[in-house]
Structure formats: C-alpha cells, structure tokens
Amino acid sequence: MPEKNANTSLSDRLTAIAAIPVVLFFRLFEAPFRFVQKIGGLKAMPYIFLLPNLAFFGVFVVVPLFINFSFSFTGGTNIFLSERVYTGTEQYEFLFDCGNYLDPQSCREDRFWKAIFNTMTFVVLQVSSLVALSLVTALILNRKIRARGFFRAVFFFPVLLSPVVVALIWKWILLRDGILNAFLVSIGLERILFFISPEWAMFWAIFVSIWSQMGFYMLILLAGLQAIPPDLYEAAEMDGTSPERVFWRITLPLLWPNLLVVVVLALIKGVQVFDEVFVLTGGGPGTATQFIVQYIYTTGFASSVQNFGLASAASVVLGLVLFVLTLAQLAAVRRKNDV
Amino acid sequence: MMSDSAEQPRSVGRLITAKRGRSKLHWSDVFSYVYLGLGVLLMFAPVVWLALSSFKTPAGLLEFPPTLLPLGQISVEVPGYDDPLLMFSTTMEDGSVRELAQVRRIGIVATMLDPNDPDQTFSVPITQNEPIREVRMAWENYSGPLERFNFMSYLWNSVIVTTAATIVTLLINSMAAYGLSIYEFRGRNAIMLFVIGTLMIPITVILVPMYLVVTSMGMVNSLWAVILPGAATPTGVFLLRQYMLTIPKDLIEAARMDKASEWQIYWRVVMPLALPAIAVLAIFSIMWRWNEFLWPLIVLSRSEVYTLQVGLNAFQGELNVQWHYILAMTVVTLIPVVLVFAFLQKFITTGIASSGMK
Structure with missing residues (x-):
C-alpha cells in the first residue's frame, strides 16, 4: 500500500524535523559531559546526573523547610531573616x-x-x-x-x-x-x-x-x-x-x-x-x-x-x-x- | 491496568444483578443507570451552561430568569430610517398579533410600523410589545478581552510558564531518574529516600520561606519565580525511575563497549526507550503548571506577569464584575485542558490508576 507508506514517511519526516532542536540541545552537552567523565571517571557520573535535581530540591524545598522554623521565631515585617527580630516562641x-x-x-x-x-x-x-x-x-x-x-x-x-x-x-x-x-x-x-x-x-x-x-x-x-x-x-x-x-x-x-x-x-x-x-x-x-x-x-x-x-x-x-x-x-x- | 471492555464479567455487579429472567431488569440496574444519568447531568451541565452563557451579551446575562440560549433581538433595515429598527411581536387592539418594527418610543407608547409597508405607523402601548429574538452569539465577549485588558499577556505568560517549566522538569527529572536507575553507587538509597521525603512536603507548608528564597534571587514578579521552584518534582523522578529500571542493563553495557559516553547513553539509548513514561510526565506537568494558582498568586503581584489563573481571579474579584468577559475567558482557559483530555485520556487515567498521583 504505497499511500500508507507515504503517510508514515511524512509523519516520520515531521517527527525528525521536530526532533532537530531537541537533538541539537542534547548534543550541546556532549562535550562538557565527556570532559567531566574523563576527569571524574564513571564513578562520578551518577552524582553529576543527580546534581541539577538535588540542587532544585535543596534550594526550593529543604532550605525553605529549615528557614520556616527560624521565621516562626522572629517578628517584624521584613522578609530578610537578618533584618528580623528574634522573638522566641512569641508567635x-x-x-x-x-x-x-x-x-x-x-x-x-x-x-x-x-x-x-x-x-x-x-x-x-x-x-x-x-x-x-x-x-x-x-x-x-x-x-x-x-x-x-x-x-x-x-x-x-x-x-x-x-x-x-x-x-x-x-x-x-x-x-x-x-x-x-x-x-x-x-x-x-x-x-x-x-x-x-x-x-x-x-x-x-x-x-x-x-x-x-x-x-x-x-x-x-x-x-x-x-x-x-x-x-x-x-x-x-x-x-x-x-x-x-x-x-x-x-x-x-x-x-x-x-x-x-x-x-x-x-x-x-x-x-x-x-x-x-x-x-x-x-x-x-x-x-x-x-x-x-x-x-x-x-x-x-x-x-x-x-x-x-x-x-x-x-x-x-x-x-x-x-x-x-x-x-x-x-x-x-x-x-x-x-x- | 484498567480495561474498558465489559467482556470480563467479574464484578459484584454481575452477581448482584444476575438477571432473573432474561428481560426483567433488577432494581440495582435501574438504580445504576439513574445514578449515572444524574451524574452525567451534574458533571456536564455546569460546563455546558458556562459555554452557553459565555456567548450572551451583558444585557442577556442580566436577564432573570435566564434564557437557555444566547439570544439577540432581530432588527431590520427600513428605507427612510438611518438606524436598523428592532422587531417586536405586537398584540393589536383587535387581538391579532403582528410583527412590527419600533420606530421610536415615548414613555409607555411606542410608534411601530410594518417593515413591508413602512408608510403606515401605529401607536401601541409598550406592554403589547414582545421582542422577537433569535440565537445570536456575542463573539465580542471573546474578541474584547483579547484586544483590551492584559488578557493576551496572561495567556502568553501561561503558555511560557507551562512550556518552560515542562521542559526543565523533563530534563532534570529524567537526568535524576537516569542516575538513580542505571548506576549502583554509594548513597543511592539515601538519595532515593530523600526524594521520597521531599514528596511529603507540600508547598502550602513552606510558602513564606519559598518567598524569601525567590526574593533573595531577585525573581519576584518574574515568570522564573513560577517556573523554577516546582521544576524538580519527586513524583516525576519516581515515575521515570520506575520505568527506566525495566530497561535491560545489557543494552547499556553494549553501548559502553561501543565507547559511548554516559551522556550519549542517557539521551540516545535510555531517553528514547523511556518515551512513554516521559509522555505521561509531560502531560502531568502541563496540567500542573497550566492550573497552578496559589504560588503564582503569591509571587506575581504585577498584572503584566499574571498567568491566566491569577488574571481570572483578579477579574472576578473586581468591584464591577464583567461577567460576559470572565465567562469567555474561563472558556478559553478551559479549552487546552479539554483538548489534552480528549486526546490523551487513556494516558492520564492509566497514569493515575497505576501511580496514584495527580
């Protein structure tokens, strides 16, 4: 069925075109990662792959969780912790x-x-x-x-x-x-x-x-x-x-x-x-x-x-x-x- | 896995309903269909009513009791008059009913004429006039907000946030899942536990310190403040990891033999194989971000950076609520979700049923 073939090849071609930026994006990282692998060896790689995600968790979840406690022991209206007054358990x-x-x-x-x-x-x-x-x-x-x-x-x-x-x-x-x-x-x-x-x-x-x-x-x-x-x-x-x-x-x-x-x-x-x-x-x-x-x-x-x-x-x-x-x-x- | 086919009769239902006599319906069958019928009404009717109302003119929306369909009064062009005249169905003195156009109205008396015979005019009390109306869609409810207000920028902001956040989410979560599924290393279980632990911390608990973090990074009132904080989702890591664990280790070993770098194995071997799981996460991420409300409400306080949800809320909170615009904008906000659902229902329902996440 030639018609069907034409269809699939068209959709294949469209997918390939859509994938170009994605492929280019991943290629971009190839050299730096190869470099890191050369220096750190295979053992370092899992940590490298985990780093971005854990950094996000750390900055946006873990750190805030601890800051939350410090916040609850302070008063005033300033958002920055260093400018806030310690009030103990007053809140x-x-x-x-x-x-x-x-x-x-x-x-x-x-x-x-x-x-x-x-x-x-x-x-x-x-x-x-x-x-x-x-x-x-x-x-x-x-x-x-x-x-x-x-x-x-x-x-x-x-x-x-x-x-x-x-x-x-x-x-x-x-x-x-x-x-x-x-x-x-x-x-x-x-x-x-x-x-x-x-x-x-x-x-x-x-x-x-x-x-x-x-x-x-x-x-x-x-x-x-x-x-x-x-x-x-x-x-x-x-x-x-x-x-x-x-x-x-x-x-x-x-x-x-x-x-x-x-x-x-x-x-x-x-x-x-x-x-x-x-x-x-x-x-x-x-x-x-x-x-x-x-x-x-x-x-x-x-x-x-x-x-x-x-x-x-x-x-x-x-x-x-x-x-x-x-x-x-x-x-x-x-x-x-x-x- | 869910199965749609009713071929496997394995439910209690079958036992409860085990039909006594071929044609007789058991009470529980009747109950089921009545329940489902009411359910369809209750689930659909509100949305249909929203859609119908969104096409009504401001005057039409004020009517009580409301009309079902959006209606507009018919008007006709009559030679000799500059403006189109509104049509009424008029009860004449002799009791006959005629369709007449109103020329002018003074107090409670209207001057009417027959459009087919414009020379003759009648004076009738307005109580005898009933407007003649036809279904008319007020498209200006949709075009209005696009031209005026910041609606276009809300829409645009929502699109940017959803796209950017989904890309970042997919990238960093798939990297983390790759690290946690392909390698055996010291601390793997600890990190896994940590990831599951963060799953337990809802954003409602850390609103204030998150605001501090975002402020210190100078991101308040920028879209980054909405995009970045939720990008690393424990659910996403978990979902992708479970899927990547099923990829045969031999494949990865073979790639290493061929001198592929780890990064190449990640994006050329593992990512294509994990595409189904990535698709599920992408759908969820799009839903989460498009619908997100509380956090954007907190960090976005200038109307140029509002997302759709925050913008809609701001509109409906105004003193003089412009419902005709709000309803139309609500429909616009709803469309992408309905489209995604219509095409990807299977993905979503199986995704939820198998992982228990939303």
Missing part, C-alpha cells in the same frame, strides 16, 4: 493564647482558630462524602454496564480543570440571578443568597470541591476493584452466596487497602483546601469559609502588614498535622502493597 504563644480552645471567640488570634474549626468541619464532611460517593461511583462503574469508558470520562474530567475555572463555573450558577435561583423561583421557592449565608457557603465549598475531585479517587478505587481476582466471585456464585454477603466478605475486605489510601490522600488534600474555595467564596461570608491555608496566605501575603513570622508559625502547625497524616499514608500504602 506560637500568640496563636495558642485561648481562653477556651473549643470557642474561637475566646482566642486572641480568633481568625486562626476559626480557620482551624472551619478546616476541621470541611475535612470531616468533605472527606466522608467524597469517599462514599467515589466508592458508590466506582462500584457502579465496575458493573457490567454499557459505555463504561464514557461514564468514567464524564466523572473524571473535572479533575483536570483548574480550581479557578471550577470555582467560576459554580459561582456563575450560584449567583443571586444565577440559573439555580431561577430554578428555585420557577418551582415556587424563594431565592437563596448562597454566598451571604455561612451554612450555604460552607455547603457549596464542600460540594464544589467534591465535584472537582471525585473522579480522581473513583479512578483509584475502580483500579482496585478491577484487581480483585474474578475467580473469587465465581466461587462465591457457585456457592450461591448472596450479593450482600459477597460485598461485605469479598469486595470490601479486598478493597480495604485501596480505600484506606484514598481516605488518607483525601485527608491530606482536604486539610490544604484553598484554591477553589478562595475563588468561590473568598473565605466569606465573614470568615465562614476561611481555611488554614487561606489564613497563612492572608497573614503572610495579602494583608497590608505582612506578618511573615505568624504565617510561618501557622505553617509549622499545618506541617505537623500533615506530617502525621503522611505517616498514616505511608502505613496505608505499605499495607496495600503487602496484601
């Missing part, structure tokens, strides 16, 4: 100065505690609904249904949308004159000002973040479900086991490790909630949907007085929570791989 004392830890109003830094309580509310409600919905969706998609690929794509695509886009899509629906209120009015209900009511704002913050993330967790659970050996089900069928029993005795125990990973991943992400809610509600009304990351952002960067020390101290607190969750994640992953 932490300020953050944790509370009459009653269960009542944010009684704390000196009530915004911080409000943010912590909001984040806890959000995480509990969001993670439980998120995991439950992902599980139900994965179970349904794992059934013998038509057009499974299509449905999977439908539930998954919001994962790839940017948080800003997701928030704007929903904000447009939820506005005072938005389509949802038009619907409410058309069925004879009152308009609701969703962003004026703290409860509704929190509800939609949770709803929208579930809408945008569910596909990701669904996909992990679906992969877990498909990895369950089919002969188990066949054996159960031969024994005439009831479907409910099959679910509780086969599916759930075998999916459990995956479920655990999903829960911990969702927790880690939930604690750091910021982007979509920030664009959707701006943290409002008042501070009703202000979460811990927004507190750090506002304190350190968005207020007229940039309080880097306080923001760092709050980051350290957040970091500790995430550290504990990460240990849980490692344990969950290890358990998953053991099974």
Whole structure:
C-alpha cells in the first residue's frame, strides 16, 4: 500500500524535523559531559546526573523547610531573616493564647482558630462524602454496564480543570440571578443568597470541591476493584452466596487497602483546601469559609502588614498535622502493597 | 491496568444483578443507570451552561430568569430610517398579533410600523410589545478581552510558564531518574529516600520561606519565580525511575563497549526507550503548571506577569464584575485542558490508576 507508506514517511519526516532542536540541545552537552567523565571517571557520573535535581530540591524545598522554623521565631515585617527580630516562641504563644480552645471567640488570634474549626468541619464532611460517593461511583462503574469508558470520562474530567475555572463555573450558577435561583423561583421557592449565608457557603465549598475531585479517587478505587481476582466471585456464585454477603466478605475486605489510601490522600488534600474555595467564596461570608491555608496566605501575603513570622508559625502547625497524616499514608500504602 | 471492555464479567455487579429472567431488569440496574444519568447531568451541565452563557451579551446575562440560549433581538433595515429598527411581536387592539418594527418610543407608547409597508405607523402601548429574538452569539465577549485588558499577556505568560517549566522538569527529572536507575553507587538509597521525603512536603507548608528564597534571587514578579521552584518534582523522578529500571542493563553495557559516553547513553539509548513514561510526565506537568494558582498568586503581584489563573481571579474579584468577559475567558482557559483530555485520556487515567498521583 504505497499511500500508507507515504503517510508514515511524512509523519516520520515531521517527527525528525521536530526532533532537530531537541537533538541539537542534547548534543550541546556532549562535550562538557565527556570532559567531566574523563576527569571524574564513571564513578562520578551518577552524582553529576543527580546534581541539577538535588540542587532544585535543596534550594526550593529543604532550605525553605529549615528557614520556616527560624521565621516562626522572629517578628517584624521584613522578609530578610537578618533584618528580623528574634522573638522566641512569641508567635506560637500568640496563636495558642485561648481562653477556651473549643470557642474561637475566646482566642486572641480568633481568625486562626476559626480557620482551624472551619478546616476541621470541611475535612470531616468533605472527606466522608467524597469517599462514599467515589466508592458508590466506582462500584457502579465496575458493573457490567454499557459505555463504561464514557461514564468514567464524564466523572473524571473535572479533575483536570483548574480550581479557578471550577470555582467560576459554580459561582456563575450560584449567583443571586444565577440559573439555580431561577430554578428555585420557577418551582415556587424563594431565592437563596448562597454566598451571604455561612451554612450555604460552607455547603457549596464542600460540594464544589467534591465535584472537582471525585473522579480522581473513583479512578483509584475502580483500579482496585478491577484487581480483585474474578475467580473469587465465581466461587462465591457457585456457592450461591448472596450479593450482600459477597460485598461485605469479598469486595470490601479486598478493597480495604485501596480505600484506606484514598481516605488518607483525601485527608491530606482536604486539610490544604484553598484554591477553589478562595475563588468561590473568598473565605466569606465573614470568615465562614476561611481555611488554614487561606489564613497563612492572608497573614503572610495579602494583608497590608505582612506578618511573615505568624504565617510561618501557622505553617509549622499545618506541617505537623500533615506530617502525621503522611505517616498514616505511608502505613496505608505499605499495607496495600503487602496484601 | 484498567480495561474498558465489559467482556470480563467479574464484578459484584454481575452477581448482584444476575438477571432473573432474561428481560426483567433488577432494581440495582435501574438504580445504576439513574445514578449515572444524574451524574452525567451534574458533571456536564455546569460546563455546558458556562459555554452557553459565555456567548450572551451583558444585557442577556442580566436577564432573570435566564434564557437557555444566547439570544439577540432581530432588527431590520427600513428605507427612510438611518438606524436598523428592532422587531417586536405586537398584540393589536383587535387581538391579532403582528410583527412590527419600533420606530421610536415615548414613555409607555411606542410608534411601530410594518417593515413591508413602512408608510403606515401605529401607536401601541409598550406592554403589547414582545421582542422577537433569535440565537445570536456575542463573539465580542471573546474578541474584547483579547484586544483590551492584559488578557493576551496572561495567556502568553501561561503558555511560557507551562512550556518552560515542562521542559526543565523533563530534563532534570529524567537526568535524576537516569542516575538513580542505571548506576549502583554509594548513597543511592539515601538519595532515593530523600526524594521520597521531599514528596511529603507540600508547598502550602513552606510558602513564606519559598518567598524569601525567590526574593533573595531577585525573581519576584518574574515568570522564573513560577517556573523554577516546582521544576524538580519527586513524583516525576519516581515515575521515570520506575520505568527506566525495566530497561535491560545489557543494552547499556553494549553501548559502553561501543565507547559511548554516559551522556550519549542517557539521551540516545535510555531517553528514547523511556518515551512513554516521559509522555505521561509531560502531560502531568502541563496540567500542573497550566492550573497552578496559589504560588503564582503569591509571587506575581504585577498584572503584566499574571498567568491566566491569577488574571481570572483578579477579574472576578473586581468591584464591577464583567461577567460576559470572565465567562469567555474561563472558556478559553478551559479549552487546552479539554483538548489534552480528549486526546490523551487513556494516558492520564492509566497514569493515575497505576501511580496514584495527580
């Protein structure tokens, strides 16, 4: 088939043309690397290859991690450490100065505690609904249904949308004159000002973040479900086991490790909630949907007085929570791989 | 690996639904399809509504209840009148309905004429007039922001950041993965542990010191501040290394026999073989960078350097929100992601399912 040959050679030629700059780029490094290899020998090469990446990690992750601690023990508004005043544990004392830890109003830094309580509310409600919905969706998609690929794509695509886009899509629906209120009015209900009511704002913050993330967790659970050996089900069928029993005795125990990973991943992400809610509600009304990351952002960067020390101290607190969750994640992953 | 085929009936579903009688549907089948149907509605409708709304004129957007499709009032050219006249469907005094053009309106009385018979005019109360409208796309929502505002520069900045960051990411991560997979050397496990360790440090925890580092390097309000800090991704190193480990060692030994330098082995032997994994990382990197929000929001404070996401957020936070432009720009921001997803869905879903990363 000459036509097909012509096609492939054309695409080959295009690929070759596209590859020219890439090839030239890599050629450029040939001489210096040969020189290094000559001097250092083969033994030095792995370190050379690792150097750029480790330098990036060092400068942008490791060094900042340590600086963070020093920051949290200083005060003032200057970003440069040498110009900052050492204040000891003052920032932490300020953050944790509370009459009653269960009542944010009684704390000196009530915004911080409000943010912590909001984040806890959000995480509990969001993670439980998120995991439950992902599980139900994965179970349904794992059934013998038509057009499974299509449905999977439908539930998954919001994962790839940017948080800003997701928030704007929903904000447009939820506005005072938005389509949802038009619907409410058309069925004879009152308009609701969703962003004026703290409860509704929190509800939609949770709803929208579930809408945008569910596909990701669904996909992990679906992969877990498909990895369950089919002969188990066949054996159960031969024994005439009831479907409910099959679910509780086969599916759930075998999916459990995956479920655990999903829960911990969702927790880690939930604690750091910021982007979509920030664009959707701006943290409002008042501070009703202000979460811990927004507190750090506002304190350190968005207020007229940039309080880097306080923001760092709050980051350290957040970091500790995430550290504990990460240990849980490692344990969950290890358990998953053991099974 | 995920399989799309429903041929292997190995789900609980099959057991739950084991059909009693060929034609009868079990309740759980009905539930499944109802659930999926509602799911499609809930997932798609918001995006469709965004797209439809983005073509409405500012006046059309203010309407309540909103119309489903973007509509515009029909107007006609009538000889003897300079401007096109708006068309109305008018209920006449005798109860008949005629399509008339409005010449002028004074208070609550409008002067109308029939475009086919322009000499005769009628005076009707405006309550008898109903505008005649047709589907009309307000393309100016799209062209407007491109000409005015900095939207074009936001778009351009996002493209630069995404491209540059992806190139840097692919280069340094593949080098690191090569070093960690091809060689046996002292400290390999320690470095691997270090890489996994950095995976655990989310950016939200080190915002302030990262800002200090970027400030000290003089990169605030330059695109480098967005490109460089996230370039070394532990996930990327991990993904590529796992793939490169599967490359046979003999191949590398053979290349060394042929006096190939290590750098040549890296880019001529290993890189081409690792292309599938590199493609996956490239897709992820593009997604990450295009959608990144918090960090650019912090380091980019001048509107010339805004990326799309930061720019959109700035627009929607303005006092006088221009929704007709925002909706159109949101659609533009969404298009690349939708395209990538449409063409590379398989890559993305298998990538996530097998590595559990996003």
